[in-house]
Amino acid sequence: MAxxxxxxxxxxSTTTAGRGKxxxxxxxxxxxxxxxxxxxxxxxVPLGYVVVxxxxxxxxxxxxxxxxxxxxxxLLNTLLLMVLSVPLCVVLGVGGxxxxxxxxxxxxxxxxxxxxxxxxxxAFVNSYAWVSAIPSLGGLWSGVLIATLSYFPLVYIPAAATxxxxxxxxxxxxxxxxxxxxxxxxxxxxxxxRIAMTGGALLVAxxxxxxxxxxxxxxxxxxxxxxxxxxxxxxxxAAGNMLASVLVFFCLILLVAEVRSRGTARYARIGxxxxxxxxxxxxxxxQVPAQLFIAGLTALAFGLPLTFVLRWIFAGxxxxxxxxxxxxxxxxxxxYGLAGALATTVVAFPMAYLAxxxxxxxSKALELSNYVTSSMPGIVVGLAFVTVSIRVAPEFYQTTVLxxxxxxxxFLPRALVNIRAGLAQAPKELDEAAQALGKPPLVSFIRVTLxxxxxxxxxxxxxxxxxxxxxxxxxxxxSPNGTxxxxxxxxxxxxxxxxxGAAPYALLMILISAPMTYxxxxxxxxxxxx
Amino acid sequence: MTxxxxxxxxxxRLPVPRIAPSVAPSTNSHLExxxxxxNFGPQEVLRGVTLSVxxxxxxxIVGPSGSGKTTLLRLIAGFEHPGxxxxxxxxxxxxGDGFWVPAHKRHVGxxxxxxxxxxxxxxxxxxxxxxSASRLSGGRREVAARVSELLEMVSLDPSMAKRRPHQLSGGxxxxxxxxxxxxxxxELMLLDEPFSALDAGLRVATRRAVAKVLNEAGVTTxxxxxDQAEALxxxxxxxxxxxxxxxxxxxxxxxxxxxxxxxxxxxxxxxxILDAWMEGSLATCSLGGIPVRRPPAQGRVxxxxxxxxxRIAEDGPIRGVVVDTDYxxxxxxxxxxxxxxxxxxxxxxxxxxxxxxxEVITIRHWNASIARPGMELCLRVVGEAxxxxxxxxxxx
Numbered sequence: 001m002a003x004x005x006x007x008x009x010x011x012x013s014t015t016t017a018g019r020g021k022x023x024x025x026x027x028x029x030x031x032x033x034x035x036x037x038x039x040x041x042x043x044x045v046p047l048g049y050v051v052v053x054x055x056x057x058x059x060x061x062x063x064x065x066x067x068x069x070x071x072x073x074x075l076l077n078t079l080l081l082m083v084l085s086v087p088l089c090v091v092l093g094v095g096g097x098x099x100x101x102x103x104x105x106x107x108x109x110x111x112x113x114x115x116x117x118x119x120x121x122x123a124f125v126n127s128y129a130w131v132s133a134i135p136s137l138g139g140l141w142s143g144v145l146i147a148t149l150s151y152f153p154l155v156y157i158p159a160a161a162t163x164x165x166x167x168x169x170x171x172x173x174x175x176x177x178x179x180x181x182x183x184x185x186x187x188x189x190x191x192x193x194r195i196a197m198t199g200g201a202l203l204v205a206x207x208x209x210x211x212x213x214x215x216x217x218x219x220x221x222x223x224x225x226x227x228x229x230x231x232x233x234x235x236x237x238a239a240g241n242m243l244a245s246v247l248v249f250f251c252l253i254l255l256v257a258e259v260r261s262r263g264t265a266r267y268a269r270i271g272x273x274x275x276x277x278x279x280x281x282x283x284x285x286x287q288v289p290a291q292l293f294i295a296g297l298t299a300l301a302f303g304l305p306l307t308f309v310l311r312w313i314f315a316g317x318x319x320x321x322x323x324x325x326x327x328x329x330x331x332x333x334x335x336y337g338l339a340g341a342l343a344t345t346v347v348a349f350p351m352a353y354l355a356x357x358x359x360x361x362x363s364k365a366l367e368l369s370n371y372v373t374s375s376m377p378g379i380v381v382g383l384a385f386v387t388v389s390i391r392v393a394p395e396f397y398q399t400t401v402l403x404x405x406x407x408x409x410x411f412l413p414r415a416l417v418n419i420r421a422g423l424a425q426a427p428k429e430l431d432e433a434a435q436a437l438g439k440p441p442l443v444s445f446i447r448v449t450l451x452x453x454x455x456x457x458x459x460x461x462x463x464x465x466x467x468x469x470x471x472x473x474x475x476x477x478x479s480p481n482g483t484x485x486x487x488x489x490x491x492x493x494x495x496x497x498x499x500x501g502a503a504p505y506a507l508l509m510i511l512i513s514a515p516m517t518y519x520x521x522x523x524x525x526x527x528x529x530x
Numbered sequence: 531m532t533x534x535x536x537x538x539x540x541x542x543r544l545p546v547p548r549i550a551p552s553v554a555p556s557t558n559s560h561l562e563x564x565x566x567x568x569n570f571g572p573q574e575v576l577r578g579v580t581l582s583v584x585x586x587x588x589x590x591i592v593g594p595s596g597s598g599k600t601t602l603l604r605l606i607a608g609f610e611h612p613g614x615x616x617x618x619x620x621x622x623x624x625x626g627d628g629f630w631v632p633a634h635k636r637h638v639g640x641x642x643x644x645x646x647x648x649x650x651x652x653x654x655x656x657x658x659x660x661x662s663a664s665r666l667s668g669g670r671r672e673v674a675a676r677v678s679e680l681l682e683m684v685s686l687d688p689s690m691a692k693r694r695p696h697q698l699s700g701g702x703x704x705x706x707x708x709x710x711x712x713x714x715x716x717e718l719m720l721l722d723e724p725f726s727a728l729d730a731g732l733r734v735a736t737r738r739a740v741a742k743v744l745n746e747a748g749v750t751t752x753x754x755x756x757d758q759a760e761a762l763x764x765x766x767x768x769x770x771x772x773x774x775x776x777x778x779x780x781x782x783x784x785x786x787x788x789x790x791x792x793x794x795x796x797x798x799x800x801x802x803i804l805d806a807w808m809e810g811s812l813a814t815c816s817l818g819g820i821p822v823r824r825p826p827a828q829g830r831v832x833x834x835x836x837x838x839x840x841r842i843a844e845d846g847p848i849r850g851v852v853v854d855t856d857y858x859x860x861x862x863x864x865x866x867x868x869x870x871x872x873x874x875x876x877x878x879x880x881x882x883x884x885x886x887x888x889e890v891i892t893i894r895h896w897n898a899s900i901a902r903p904g905m906e907l908c909l910r911v912v913g914e915a916x917x918x919x920x921x922x923x924x925x926x
Binding site: 425427429430432433434435436437438439440441444448451452 | 607608609632633634635636637638639640642643644646648649650659660707710711713714720
């Protein structure tokens with residue numbers, strides 16, 4: 001009865017169906033694997049570079065370059081910065097999240113967004129604003145101040161998402177077992193926040209290791225700023241490479257810590273059924289202090305940078321909007337951002353596809369190689385690409401292609417995480433259902449899998465775009481001669497102490513970042529349950 | 531069809547079985563599965579499955595989870611490649627022997643466990659998904675008419691076409707999935723546990739509705755389920771699957787009343803298993819002498835009875851003491867410790883010939899007040915028992 005529906009191959013004589021076609025693996029898995037392997041290999045270039053450079057330097061030279069006073073200073077600076085800033089970020093992030101999500105804080109909906117807002121301000125813009133406010137700023141404590149204000153949202157966002165999702169029944173059970181409010185918080189709520197806290201803290205630590213602009217602006221030396229200085233003076237000296245190895249070593253330690261802290265713990269809600277709304281603790285007399293705390297934090301982390309950027313803009317007058325400099329930088333940035341976001345999404349798709357649809361040690365190894373690379377500071381990726389391209393493919397040196405490739409490696413996980421979540425919304429069964437309804441694999445892939453993954457992929461692409469717009473370090477190293485982005489132009493102006501001239505670029509970066517930050521905030525609420 | 535005999539000579543007290551003509555040896559077989567194997571890595575999921583399904587028939591593949599039944603269905607649908615063996619549809623090989631017809635060219639309807647409705651499409655777009663660009667050149671209007679027709683066929687209001695899948699209940703989603711699969715008028719419909727996600731009341735109603743639609747359309751149907759009651763009520767051929775093999779194939783009545791081995795017996799429903807002594811066609815056990823139709827062996831055997839075959843009698847030699855009872859409303863299950871029948875205890879049969887006595891069995895009765903713990907009840911057995919040899923699956 002269905003012969004008139006049949007494709008030409010299967011109509012006619014029934015015994016000729018398939019005509020000796022050899023069975024082959026399902027749609028394009030092998031091709032996808034090959035692409036994924038190539039990308040993974042490319043992603044190992046930065047790590048490989050560090051290893052090869054360290055080996056090439058020779059043991060004695062390496063030891064001499066690593067164990068010296070200057071490295072000790074940098075080590076102390078970097079470690080102190082982390083030891084002081086990370087706990088502060090955790091306290092501010094978790095405290096803010098708790099006030100916003102679990103107390104009767106007035107206007108908690110607005111505060112919830114405002115506490116995430118500092119993420120829209122690149123750390124080096126924050127630094128610039130603080131230096132404008134207090135010109136004498138410098139040294140460790142300034143570094144701690146700026147780092148904490150810039151990065152506490154990295155703890156706040158996952159903590160708030162988790163707190164908002166915690167099953168109140170668990171806390172009610174604790175109460176019924178005789179625990180008071182405080183003991184419930186420390187024994188039941190806080191442990192459930194562990195993944196959010198450690199994940200956020202390690203992300204803060206990685207940012208501290210990788211940040212260049214914010215610390216260079218206040219003349220606080222870390223490994224990254226020192227590597228940049230070495231690079232600018234000797235271009236490709238062994239000393240700089242050794243600093244990079246030490247930096248990479250720290251990043252890898254953090255990465256291992258991250259993986260270990262995740263462990264096999266599972267704090268997702270067990271059981272089905274509708275979940276009650278989170279409980280809110282009445283603040284009563286603490287309402288005013290809580291409001292002051294949140295308002296103060298927001299003012300310092302978001303209000304102050306914005307105010308000083310605007311002050312410079314008014315002080316600078318219309319002259320700072322020199323269109324011949326400003327417009328090209330804007331267009332260049334948007335171009336890099338779009339191209340990088342697109343490339344990253346395209347590259348991330350096969351990886352995510354393998355991980356979700358064909359999970360194996362192989363897909364896990366591929367993903368791991370990506371996360372290793374993403375933990376590499378922009379300066380290491382930049383150095384690696386400069387060196388490798390000069391030696392292996394000089395025609396790519398200082399080209400847009402190389403810069404985009406570096407962006408892809410740096411920001412791949414942002415796209416990967418999103419596309420993975422999207423693919424989880426498009427289970428294999430839907431693809432199969434489409435095929436059982438007569439759609440060839442390619443058609444069903446496009447009409448079902450790709451279609452269902454598209455929104456999440458777009459979200460990932462937006463985050464990559466945001467990251468590229470604010471990227472400074474790798475862009476400084478890799479951008480083709482004569483090209484300017486908002487970040488590099490801001491940097492060169494503010495390095496020349498032309499603070500008014502830098503202001504429009506800062507404002508634009510903030511304006512572009514703001515909606516993306518909001519998107520990130522919204523997204524975190526959705527994925528927290530997984 | 532390893533077991534295709536009719537049961538016109540079945541005990542009269544048992545319900546008259548539904549014997550579909552399609553169970554007869556396959557002269558018009560629609561689907562032939564021949565010695566199919568499938569491995570996932572080192573794990574053997576299917577170890578040589580041979581099955582024939584008649585045109586228009588309804589077959590249920592039933593087995594515990596992990597028995598390979600879903601894999602078999604996916605092989606038929608074309609989502610997996612068999613390791614060895616072949617599958618043919620209406621005489622054309624679709625997999626094996628160097629042939630491979632991909633899923634989208636097999637014209638096989640498939641309804642997944644959760645319906646697998648496309649979340650980004652409306653109900654109407656879901657139903658018409660397989661229609662576009664193939665037959666209905668009459669444009670949108672004809673597609674819409676066909677969608678309405680299909681929705682009505684599965685007892686859904688055509689106005690639902692505008693809704694999104696998440697706005698439907700589980701039962702409605704399954705019906706839409708069925709309508710979507712029916713849209714292309716497949717001759718073979720594969721149902722992968724389509725009712726298991728529904729709650730009990732909805733499950734029966736949806737199952738009935740689906741069976742009716744498929745019967746009326748004359749579609750050959752294969753249902754995979756782990757629910758033996760569903761398999762027995764839905765299908766006219768039941769294939770019991772265990773450990774990657776088909777343990778028994780036959781009509782529901784036959785596999786339930788005359789299971790091929792003890793594991794099948796226990797999987798398909800509650801079973802009373804007793805040690806017995808077989809002489810001729812009479813098995814002697816704690817419930818007395820019970821006729822066995824085709825004794826597999828003489829001497830020591832195990833016999834299997836269904837609880838509903840054991841009745842409470844006014845009087846008689848076979849007795850048991852009530853251990854405890856469970857009240858379920860319409861019926862009460864009674865656990866009884868069997869006594870040794872007096873004629874056996876008196877030495878009517880030598881001890882070594884009678885292995886039984888003292889077993890605890892479970893029976894059912896409608897009247898809850900008939901049994902209280904400690905009471906002694908008289909019992910009688912209705913119908914025949916099935917005997918399993920001791921050395922085979924019958925070994926306890």
